[in-house]
Amino acid sequence: MASELHSDMSSAKAERIRAKRQQHAPDEHELDLFLNAPSISNDALASAGADASPAEVNGQVERSRCNGEADEQEFRGSAKTGALLPGMVLLKGFLSPQQQQELVNDAQRLGLAEGGFYKPTYASGAKCRLHQMCFGRHWNVVTEQYESHRSNFDGAPAPSLPDSWRLHAQRSLDAATAIDKQVLGTCQSATPDICVVNFYKKAGRNGMHIDKDESAEAMAMGSPVISFSIGCAAEFAYIDHYPEPHEAVPIVRLESGDVLVFGGPSRNVVHALTRVYSGTQPDWLHMRAGRLNLTFREFRPSEVAGS
Template sequence: MVLMKNYISSDDQASIVNICRDLGIGDGGFYQPGYDGGRKMNLQMMCLGKNWDPDTNMYTELRRSDNTKPPEIHPKFHDIVTKAIQDANDFIRVNGASSDEGRGLPSMSPDICIVNFYSEIGSLGLHQDKSESEESLKKGVPVVSFSIGDAADFSYGETRAVGKADKVILESGDVLIFGGESRLVYHAVTGIDPDTVPKSLREATGMRPGRLNLTFRKY
């Protein structure tokens, strides 16, 4: 599990916001997901590549609520993900974070991205990302997470016990990668820190208050 602070450049952060905005207003764009019982999640979501259904915890080609097909993952996102995994593995090797030679984060070309937008009151409870294929999970193919906009209070741990979770602040431009033995780590967004979006990003994009989070996976 590797956190790279301020990894995404200001220009790339602005590009990510603008790309997500353009995709988000089209077919398969942002919506508020919910469950069959009527309860809604406390965020706006858009899926790229494949649609994730929060009620079934399964991926589908079309979104059940409106039968729309998710947009494709933008090539710029692929480039950042590839470089981030390479740089994370360089860090692991240099710092001896893995005791066994050859170990590290498996390479990945993502075919799924879940884009969440949290308002200033948004949150997401402790959960595991485990809807991907058995093969992907077994190999520990990583999840790569981009944070853009307002900072978030992020909790993570080996169990669902909230009181035992570690905490870190994810700020705009940070990239968090968890794979290998940490692939099924429990994690949560417990709060959004208002008025923390970088001034340069707000001026370049007109981004509304909140946090944009992109998590890339391999099915």
């Protein structure tokens, strides 16, 4: 009797494992499609007329056309360029279509190289609902620390941060600082040297958390985080404390080309990606459906590192 019960339990466990693998299979397929999608040249993008900003045409805001049908649920959290909180600035449509396509092309190429995209697994064994790769330093989801090599997966060294990406991040930070100087915290300046790249498909999520694993100096000085959104629109929840159950949390809708910068008094903001809207990817963007997110930060403020 005991052996039969053990056999039944083993069969049930095996079935759960098979079901979980089947559940993740489409997600892996979507990443494969993203990585192997043919890239488009900058000349082709410009000739298609996509080198004008999607956020403004003839002085009026224009809603970008999308691939496929958008979710039926009404979009929430629309916002304009400006401060969302002290030290937290949203730059709507800041990245041009050409810049976005260049970043996508780079991510496709680098995602297939050593240290490219992988699906992180927490210490509990649960898999993240995204694919990730890191530049400058690798962020280990198990130890929640930065390291030079990807010790929680394949031991690959963290690739260097591309210079062109660093320039985009610096330009974004300068624009955000012009709106609210508090984004720099007590830093005189900031030079991003880390980038964490996440690719989400329709079911992708990232729960409430604080970006708190940079150096103690970076956290104490409020060194900023710079976040790029490319592809499908998403809901970004943010609040200055961990919310109580059923507590209302502000939501902002991040669209392709938007940049979010938070530092200073907002450096410890609690935030989450709560939803990706399928069918909202701009039709000029040559990328498989999903959301590509690049977040830049400085591990240790330069004025401290140089002292």
